[in-house]
Amino acid sequence: MNSQTAENEHLLPVNYHHDSETGLIGHLIHDVTPLDSTISLRGYHFKDEILGRAYDAIRELQAKGSTNTFSVIQMLEDKTSKPMGYWMDCIKYGGNVARFDFISEILNEYRKNEALEVMKQTIAKLENPLNDLTGATIDCIKTLTKLSAEEDLRTVKTTEELGADLLNAIDNPVDDSEFGISTGFPELDSAIGSRRIARGEITIIGGISKNGKTLLANTITGNLDLKPNEKTLIFSAEMSSRDMFSSIVGAGSGVRVSEVTTVRGLNGISEAEAQQKRAKVSETAGKILNSNHITIDDRKRITPTDICTTIKHQAKLHSRNGFKLSFVLIDHLHRIDIDVTNESRTYAIREAVRQITNTAKELDVAVVLLSQLKQEAEGVRPMAKHILDSGSVKHELQAFIGVRKIDINSGNHSRTFFVAYADAQRFADEFTNREPVVFEIIDGVLQVSKIGYQNFKELAIANKRAIEQANGEY
Structure with a gap:
């Protein structure tokens, strides 16, 4: 026994x-x-x-x-x-x-x-x-x-109760924000499914190292379409809380914070431009501080149970004051302290994601979880199956966003693009955009590129040929 x-x-x-x-x-x-x-x-x-x-x-x-x-x-x-x-x-x-x-x-x-x-x-x-x-x-x-x-926290309903819920929904349509949160980028919302960043679910942003997953996540966090009473909780095992906050403020203000907080940054712009950028950064930071909109936990060693406990604690604190914890960002899956003493890492990671998913469902919180990808994802379209150590995690997601960084020499200057590929969308429908979304670093800030995916593809192909010619491959 x-x-x-x-x-x-x-x-x-x-x-x-x-x-x-x-x-x-x-x-x-x-x-x-x-x-x-x-x-x-x-x-x-x-x-x-x-x-x-x-x-x-x-x-x-x-x-x-x-x-x-x-x-x-x-x-x-x-x-x-x-x-x-x-x-x-x-x-x-x-x-x-x-x-x-x-x-x-x-x-x-x-x-x-x-x-x-x-x-x-x-x-x-x-x-x-x-x-x-x-x-x-x-x-x-x-x-x-x-x-x-x-425990599986989902409640069981009879068909009569489900039917009553459906009839009530028909008579009283609810706003889309009841089901999910907008990323602030309509193109990306359309790609990840009808519920966007779905409440009560996990959305994973994945990429190989140094390919922009944290940059995209912070940009989304800085542009979230939240209601005035909704709050955000961030677990940052890689960046300090100060760096994470600066990144989010930069994304929300459209200004690279280092430009107005370092001598090197100020040396490159005029005084008038510096004043304008300072005003934007101050306004964005002020809004976040005044609303107490974001809480950052930057513990470097944290377990899945620690994460779930903190989420529940923060949700209860906000609820007592008339607010709601609506969005949680975890950076990232492979920095979580996961116990593999009695089971394989693949199995343990999936169980950790399930534990966090159950908490998200219980509290109706939208969770974005960052993840490293296998090296085989380099140079190809990143997909949920590429999640490091546990490709089976894809079964726990509502959507996967794979990020790939591509540098292109255009004329006399270099342009940095980040292409977001949606995969494993549980709530995809006939309106879901099947094309990748192209982001670009413009004035130090990540924004949706105006050139579109088809033009980007032509630019990338031409750039690849130019590199091959320069290397004597043609």
Whole structure:
């Protein structure tokens, strides 16, 4: 028996039966679809250690995208030393979907009992005067936050309730801002789907290193179409809070902040121009400060649980004062401190994204998560499948925005473009723009280029040929 399960065996409901676990694994061997409904389940919840290991192995295999029956059985043979015949017998038990639902309900009840047990143990610690009260309280908060964040927070509605909701929506149409937030760039909004940066969902901005993902994210943050009572929370594991704030102010004001805050920047412009730019920067910074619109957390080591706890805490604080936390930016996925002690990095990253997604759904917050991409994305159209360490994360997204930096020599000067490619749009419709969106650095600030994608493509091709000719390739 799994040692962790043995310790909490008394928490299992009395109607628990071993055949139920066998049936669940048998079902998953030939159909992994139900895994999405058992998001909070782990192998150590199984009473049978072999079946628990099998469950974790199947989840890991699903994350890698290899889910045909033969590959699953072959992997289980290698991982557990049980022969093919054993797993074929499991499939017999898995034919009954009702049994699958039963074990899911049983183990969900186990999760609730487990949470209550944690609370009892924590209360006992707090009652003991020899214990560190502060440490015990922090442990309690972290553990319970982890347990609650893993639960699937979606509510179940009957068809009658859904029908009533639809009829109400027909009679009382709502503004598009109820479903998502505009990036401030209509071209990009159109590319990522009808809900734009969807509330209650995660949008990933991905790019290989030094290709402009943070620049694009900060530009979007500085141009968000938020209501006066809506707030933003930023997690910046790479940039300091000061640099992040300056970048956002620059994007919102249309002025590169270093031009008016450094001697080198001021030397390159006239006094009149400097005064004009100072006024723009001051106005933008003043608006952000007066509205207390943005909070920046620049901790360099932060876990998924820390992120979810902070989001919930900030949401509660804003709610008490009549405001709403609406937008969260996380820079970036691969700087989050993810525990890979008991599972592969691929699986652990997907679970971290799921945990953050659940929090976004619970609070109806739009989350933009930055991500590094594999090197194979260099020089090609970046897509969700290129996400570093865990391409399966694409199944958790509402949209992916891949960013690619391209420098082009035009005449006697160089122009820097950032091309944004939308992919994996869950809310795409007939109005969704299928063309990439071309941004350009103009006066030190990222803006949508006026040349358009087709003209940019012709310019890029001509530039490539010119480079090849210069290198003697023609």
